[in-house]
Amino acid sequence: MRNLLVLVLALQAVFAFGQKASNNLKGVFKNQSSWSSYTTLDFNGKGKVVINDKDQYEFFERNDSIFVLYEDGPLLFSKLNNNQLKGITKKVAKYTFTSKDKEFSYEKAAAGVDKRLDLIQQYYIVNYVNPDKLFGKKKGSFKSSMQVMRAENQKLCDLDLDLGCIQIFAYGLTEKSLGALSVLLAPKEKKVEDIKEDKDMEKLGNKIINLGNPEGYGLLYSYYTLVGQDDKAKEINEKGIKEGCRMCKSNKY
Numbered sequence: 001m002r003n004l005l006v007l008v009l010a011l012q013a014v015f016a017f018g019q020k021a022s023n024n025l026k027g028v029f030k031n032q033s034s035w036s037s038y039t040t041l042d043f044n045g046k047g048k049v050v051i052n053d054k055d056q057y058e059f060f061e062r063n064d065s066i067f068v069l070y071e072d073g074p075l076l077f078s079k080l081n082n083n084q085l086k087g088i089t090k091k092v093a094k095y096t097f098t099s100k101d102k103e104f105s106y107e108k109a110a111a112g113v114d115k116r117l118d119l120i121q122q123y124y125i126v127n128y129v130n131p132d133k134l135f136g137k138k139k140g141s142f143k144s145s146m147q148v149m150r151a152e153n154q155k156l157c158d159l160d161l162d163l164g165c166i167q168i169f170a171y172g173l174t175e176k177s178l179g180a181l182s183v184l185l186a187p188k189e190k191k192v193e194d195i196k197e198d199k200d201m202e203k204l205g206n207k208i209i210n211l212g213n214p215e216g217y218g219l220l221y222s223y224y225t226l227v228g229q230d231d232k233a234k235e236i237n238e239k240g241i242k243e244g245c246r247m248c249k250s251n252k253y
Contacts, residue, residue: 024106024108033095060117065077066078069123074124082103153168166208198227206220
């Protein structure tokens with residue numbers, strides 16, 4: 001718990017007093033240990049990093065720290081010795097990743113990158129920094145904290161940040177799933193009805209796709225499966241696999 005508090009305070013300090021962020025680091029960094037599930041970090045100089053020569057994630061740099069928006073939690077690294085990245089967060093804390101180059105290399109920043117970079121930082125704060133403060137409060141409730149996060153992610157979605165829209169879609173999908181579960185667990189006399197279609201969720205899923213994020217296909221697969229449209233779910237999932245949707249590859253049907 002103490003380590004978590006230290007990390008949260010450090011992150012808050014970085015964002016409160018930090019330098020302007022960037023996301024144009026490039027180069028391949030290899031783990032010096034053979035005992036980790038994280039072997040390589042390949043930065044493309046355009047805000048993306050490929051981990052283990054497999055999946056691609058968003059990243060940004062601020063105050064000599066690299067923030068990777070990983071699957072179930074951020075990966076944080078600190079720059080070291082001109083060509084090394086030292087793991088900070090728990091999953092990578094014991095490891096150092098080294099580039100064959102003698103110094104850090106950067107791609108020329110692309111035009112128009114500042115807007116998305118700013119939104120990505122806001123997303124990071126909303127979903128990784130603020131929750132530790134919200135859920136750590138003695139007053140208030142889990143429900144009210146979730147409402148705050150949902151409202152903030154909705155703002156990001158309205159600004160066309162695909163990651164914010166994914167969070168909103170996930171909230172909606174969870175609500176529908178819990179609604180169906182409550183009916184199944186209710187007394188026998190309560191009638192079990194099919195989950196109704198939601199055109200707004202369909203539009204949101206397609207918006208995520210149109211914003212360039214193929215994970216929208218995987219989200220729509222989950223939605224169509226939930227509302228009983230199995231054929232449509234399979235069709236959209238297969239299309240997602242072709243477009244590089246990570247989620248789609250793990251779906252079973």
